[in-house]
Amino acid sequence: MAGSTKSLVKGSPAPGPVPDGSIRAYLMRFCPFAQRAKLVLVAKGIKHEVVFVNTLNKPDWFFEKSPFGLVPAIETSKGQLIYESAIVCDYLDEVFPGKKLTPEDPFQNAQQKMLLEHFSKASSLLFKIVGAKKNNEDTSAIKKEFLEKLIQFDQIVAKRNTPYIGGSSVSMADYMMWPIFERFGIFGVEDCLDKTPHLHQWYQLMLKDPAVQATITKPEVLEGFFKLYLQGNPESVDYGI
Known part of the structure; x- marks a missing residue:
C-alpha cells in the first residue's frame, strides 16, 4: 500500500480535524x-x-x-x-x-456474505500459521488443512460460473477476499492456487483491477515486513520507506 509518511506511534500527537469534503x-x-x-x-x-x-x-x-x-x-x-x-x-x-459494490438484491447480497463465511473457514487457518511461525513450530498440518478447505471453496466458486467470486463484475466480496490472497506468499501457501483452478483464474483477473493495482504491495516488501513482524519489531510496519 503506497505511502511514504512514517506511522504514528505512542506519544505522537493526534491529527487535527478532518477537512470538509474529505x-x-x-x-x-x-x-x-x-x-x-x-x-x-x-x-x-x-x-x-x-x-x-x-x-x-x-x-x-x-x-x-x-x-x-x-x-x-x-x-x-x-x-x-x-x-x-x-x-x-x-x-x-x-x-x-x-x-x-454491494448487490442491491437482498438474496445476492446474502449470497456474497455466505461466500465470505465459506472463505473465512480457510483464511482463519492462515493466522494460525503466523502463530506457529512465531513459535518456530511446524506448519505442515495447518497448511494441509488450509489446502483442503481452499479446494472446497474453489468448488463452490466453480458452481457459480462467474468470472468474479461475487458475480459478473468486481464487487464487495472480491475486495474483501483479495488482501488475503495477495499475502499467500508470506503465509507460504502460494502453491495452493495451482490446485484451485477457478480461484487461480480469478486471482489473475483481480491483478488487472485498477483498485488492486493501486493498493498492491510488492511481494519482496511484504516478505521484508513479515520477517520483522514475526520478531515483534515495531519498525516492521514502516518497512521499505
Missing part, C-alpha cells in the same frame, strides 16, 4: 483488513487522506478512534467514527456515490 482513514500499510477499506476508497473514487498507525506501538489517542485498537477506522469531517473492516466498507459503499 474522510480520514486510519490504516497500517501491511494489514489485509486495512487494505479492504483502501480498496473500497479507491474503487469508488472517494476523496480521503490516510493516517498510518503503528499497530505494534499504538498512540493512546488511537483507542478513541478505534476502541479495539484495530485498523481500519475512518473519521468524517463531522467527527463521526466507524471501525471494523466489514462495517467500514459497507458504510463507504452505502454513503458515497460511484460504483455500487
Whole structure:
C-alpha cells in the first residue's frame, strides 16, 4: 500500500480535524483488513487522506478512534467514527456515490456474505500459521488443512460460473477476499492456487483491477515486513520507506 509518511506511534500527537469534503482513514500499510477499506476508497473514487498507525506501538489517542485498537477506522469531517473492516466498507459503499459494490438484491447480497463465511473457514487457518511461525513450530498440518478447505471453496466458486467470486463484475466480496490472497506468499501457501483452478483464474483477473493495482504491495516488501513482524519489531510496519 503506497505511502511514504512514517506511522504514528505512542506519544505522537493526534491529527487535527478532518477537512470538509474529505474522510480520514486510519490504516497500517501491511494489514489485509486495512487494505479492504483502501480498496473500497479507491474503487469508488472517494476523496480521503490516510493516517498510518503503528499497530505494534499504538498512540493512546488511537483507542478513541478505534476502541479495539484495530485498523481500519475512518473519521468524517463531522467527527463521526466507524471501525471494523466489514462495517467500514459497507458504510463507504452505502454513503458515497460511484460504483455500487454491494448487490442491491437482498438474496445476492446474502449470497456474497455466505461466500465470505465459506472463505473465512480457510483464511482463519492462515493466522494460525503466523502463530506457529512465531513459535518456530511446524506448519505442515495447518497448511494441509488450509489446502483442503481452499479446494472446497474453489468448488463452490466453480458452481457459480462467474468470472468474479461475487458475480459478473468486481464487487464487495472480491475486495474483501483479495488482501488475503495477495499475502499467500508470506503465509507460504502460494502453491495452493495451482490446485484451485477457478480461484487461480480469478486471482489473475483481480491483478488487472485498477483498485488492486493501486493498493498492491510488492511481494519482496511484504516478505521484508513479515520477517520483522514475526520478531515483534515495531519498525516492521514502516518497512521499505
